[in-house]
Amino acid sequence: MIRGAFFIFVLMVNNKPIGIFDSGYGGLTVFRSIFKQLPDYDYIYIGDTARAPYGNRSFQTIHQYTWECVQWLFKQGCPLVILACNTASAKALRNIQQIDLKNEGPAKRVLGVIRPTAEVIGDYTHTKEIGVLGTKGTVQSGSYQIEIGNFFPDVKVHQQACPLWVPLIENGEYDKPGADYFVKKYIGEVLAQSANIDTLLLACTHYPLIQQKIEAYLPEGIKVVAQGDIVAKSLAHYLQRHPEMEAAISKNKTQRFFTTTDDTADFDHYAELFFGEPVKSAYAEIKC
Template sequence: MVNNKPIGIFDSGYGGLTVFRSIFKQLPEYDYIYIGDTARAPYGNRSFQTIHQYTWECVQWLFKQGCPLVILACNTASAKALRNIQQIDLKNEDPARRVLGVIRPTAEVIGNYTQTKEIGVLGTKGTVQSGSYRMEIGNFFPDIKVHQQACPLWVPLIENGEYDKPGADYFVKQYLDQILAQSANIDTLLLGCTHYPLIEKKIKEYLPGNIQIVSQGDIVAHSLVDYLQRHPEMEQSISRNKTQRFFTTTDDTEDFDHYAELFFSSPVKSGYAEIKC
């Protein structure tokens, strides 16, 4: 098997492909394998226990494909499952493997974007309820005030291909109005869900010109570059054949490929991944 030690990238569905796209752009020499748990998506409204179970099952599947390193390119999974995976599951499964998320890398730099010291985080219900962004940002930038807004209808709109239609405008504006009503001093909005870059253009239409939008793809990619530089033993273990493989947990791979191309900005040909519960 040529692609025997790829970097694994996980998401509950399609959103992680926006992160994968940025990672591959910066690190094209490595091998990659992506799995989207579309059969059980969305994760946003599920419990901590369920999200941890689903995420860990997919991470284990990636381990079986030979991945020494897995990126949880999903904010909900990073918020609700990563801590247990890192502190408990990995110690029992294989301490040499690593699983990283997207919240901490974002929290490490988000404070550099704001002038008013007030930011807004837009995310799924699960991400917002976890309080992970407030906690992580507070660790790095204790003087920054974090406002949060759950946007539960955005992911369904995006994954059903309705995000660029006029009917989506009402829901985009509704959630933006709600977070901006929390403070007039917000000058930075973080897209705390990897799906949201697909509606970034529409979001901008309903924002004042002084508010900037920050998405995670490039931030996470830069963080991975830094991580591999600081961990040469991991960097050297990853195979380099410039390959990309895609898998979905639904047996309708053609449907997955159609929507995945919108997120990845390139054609996608996926296979079916059977996750045994």
């Protein structure tokens, strides 16, 4: 009995998972790709579903909510946290990296999804014109235009907010005929900005659930790019470049899921759609 208790204690002490945060469910599409490519590590996912969606909230509010969830993940032992949310990456990551982390010590890191996407998205286009589909908050931040411009100054970026896609997806209406109108609407609006767009970036982690529907309404020759595999590859390269961080992360092949909504059964139901397999979550209380 004592030996068994000692084993559990050691496992808890050595549990230093990678934290993955999203305002709700969408980050699970990124987590799915990360776990597929890097299955040996431990992971904790938290979806702030009690306060979602983030898309139309202010910079200040998004930063506050995101930082509270990041701190919660730090308290669970995570040395590295991925903001698997475009809105949080656009509106909160810079302040977290440049200001908030100064009080946390050098051993903790927070990464987002915009920069790794911007580093490679220019390689997908031949016409040098890209359409970015995202939430209102992501589009208003201009983050993709800035970051893509840093890596591919010759690429022109056209942005389109798609405010009704996330509600359709989270309410289970995304695969029904009624969603087609809004898919065609936003596709038409972004393509109307330029006849030379040959690449559409899904700059919201919810959107892979409607990727096939999006592709069905596109002219031939336009490719659709989701972020999951891009972020997973970028994380793998990051860990190779930072062996001290790679060594700090525990490797027991565990996954734990948390939601800020006390109805965990409801979270589990929708989370399975995004993660691609059954999810069993626990409630996480985020103290403001």
